[in-house]
Every structure is written in structure tokens, then in C-alpha cells.
Amino acid sequence: MRVRLFVQDEGRVGLKPVLARVWAPVGQRPVAVQHRGFQWVYTYVFVEPATGTSDFMILPTVSIDAMNVALAAFTAQVNPTGRDVIVLLLDGAGWHTSPQVRVPPNMLLVHFPPYTPELSPAEPLVGRVKRPLANRLLKRLDDLVEVLSLDCRRLMTDPHQVRSLTAFPWILNALKSV
Numbered sequence: 001m002r003v004r005l006f007v008q009d010e011g012r013v014g015l016k017p018v019l020a021r022v023w024a025p026v027g028q029r030p031v032a033v034q035h036r037g038f039q040w041v042y043t044y045v046f047v048e049p050a051t052g053t054s055d056f057m058i059l060p061t062v063s064i065d066a067m068n069v070a071l072a073a074f075t076a077q078v079n080p081t082g083r084d085v086i087v088l089l090l091d092g093a094g095w096h097t098s099p100q101v102r103v104p105p106n107m108l109l110v111h112f113p114p115y116t117p118e119l120s121p122a123e124p125l126v127g128r129v130k131r132p133l134a135n136r137l138l139k140r141l142d143d144l145v146e147v148l149s150l151d152c153r154r155l156m157t158d159p160h161q162v163r164s165l166t167a168f169p170w171i172l173n174a175l176k177s178v
Contacts, residue, residue: 001083005175006048007166008074008090009122010062013130013148014040015138030135039141043129043148044070046078046088049121049166050175052159053078056129056152058145067095068102075104082106091120121166128165129155 015038024030044057044066055077059066079086086107090096092114103109112119132151138144155162 001085003085003087004048004078005050005087005089005171006046006074006078007120007122007171008044008046008070008088009120009126010042010044011126011129012040012042012062013133013144014038015141015144041141041145041148042066043126043152044074045122045125045129046070046074047122047125047162047166048078049163049168049171052161052163052166054125054156054159054162056156058148058152062093062095064095064098064100068100071102071104071107075107079104079106089120091117119168119170121168121171124165125155125162 041058041060042062044059046055046057047053055074057070057073059070075086078084082105084106086104087110088107089110089112092111095101096109097111101109117123129148129151132147133144136147138147
């Protein structure tokens with residue numbers, strides 16, 4: 001049996017455009033076509049900062065029921081035998097702290113202090129999954145989900161990049177002392 005430390009967060013991504021700076025020739029302004037849509041999905045991010053192991057889920061909402069689905073799927077993915085103990089750090093959102101959240105066996109939820117998103121190693125990864133959407137015109141939610149899915153799958157196969165974004169010194173130092 002081993003103890004593994006993961007961090008979880010979710011981010012809303014929708015048809016409302018994600019704008020980013022781009023290079024352009026001197027004297028020219030780049031054009032970013034926008035379609036103001038008000039549909040969105042949520043990307044659930046699970047990451048083990050020490051190894052860069054990650055798991056992503058795209059769900060239509062954030063809620064207690066969605067969190068229960070995400071936790072069950074995450075556990076099946078990273079701890080299918082149930083032999084490991086998973087310590088999961090997450091924020092204090094209502095759908096994380098409700099007594100109705102079904103915590104899988106061999107998992108312990110630990111909450112960050114209130115109003116401290118800067119402590120979460122998952123935050124940079126949530127921002128990173130939005131990058132392929134920057135300055136793109138997507139008119140349908142299905143197109144957005146397809147772009148997100150491709151990038152999430154790519155990140156899951158690149159633990160080095162994930163670790164470079166999430167291996168905060170404080171968390172690595174804490175793991176050394178355990």
C-alpha cells in the first residue's frame with residue numbers, strides 16, 4: 001500500500017471567447033473574431049504533482065452529483081485495485097464539502113484554507129487547458145468539447161509538462177518529509 005497525493009480543481013470553459021495576446025507585424029492589429037455564446041462545460045482536473053500523472057473529465061456542470069461522478073471515475077482510473085490511499089487536496093466549494101459527497105474507499109479529502117487558490121497546484125493546469133481555445137471561433141459546444149478533449153488527452157500523455165506546471169516547491173518539500 002502506498003499513499004499518493006493528488007490535487008483537484010475544475011474550470012468553466014464556454015463559447016464566450018478566450019482572448020490571448022499574439023504577435024503581429026509592426027503597425028498591424030491582429031483580429032480575433034468573436035461569437036458571444038453563453039453555453040459552457042466544466043473541466044475537472046486531477047493531478048499528482050510529484051509525478052505529473054493527471055486525469056481530466058469534461059462534465060456539463062459543477063454540483064454534488066457531478067462531483068460524485070468525477071470522484072468515482074477518477075478512483076477507477078488511478079486506483080482500480082483500491083490498494084493505494086489517495087489524499088485529495090481541493091478547495092472548499094460547496095460541492096466538495098457537502099456531506100452528500102460520496103468519498104470512495106481509501107480516499108481522504110483535504111481542503112485548502114478559504115480564499116487561497118494560489119496554493120492549489122491544479123490552478124495552473126486549469127488555465128493551461130483553456131490555451132487551445134484562445135482566439136478561436138467555436139460556434140457549437142460539441143466543437144469546444146472536441147478541442148478540450150484532444151488537449152486533455154495530450155496532457156495526460158505528457159507528465160513532464162504537467163509536472164512542470166504543478167510541482168510547487170511547498171508540495172514537493174512536504175512529500176519529502178513524509
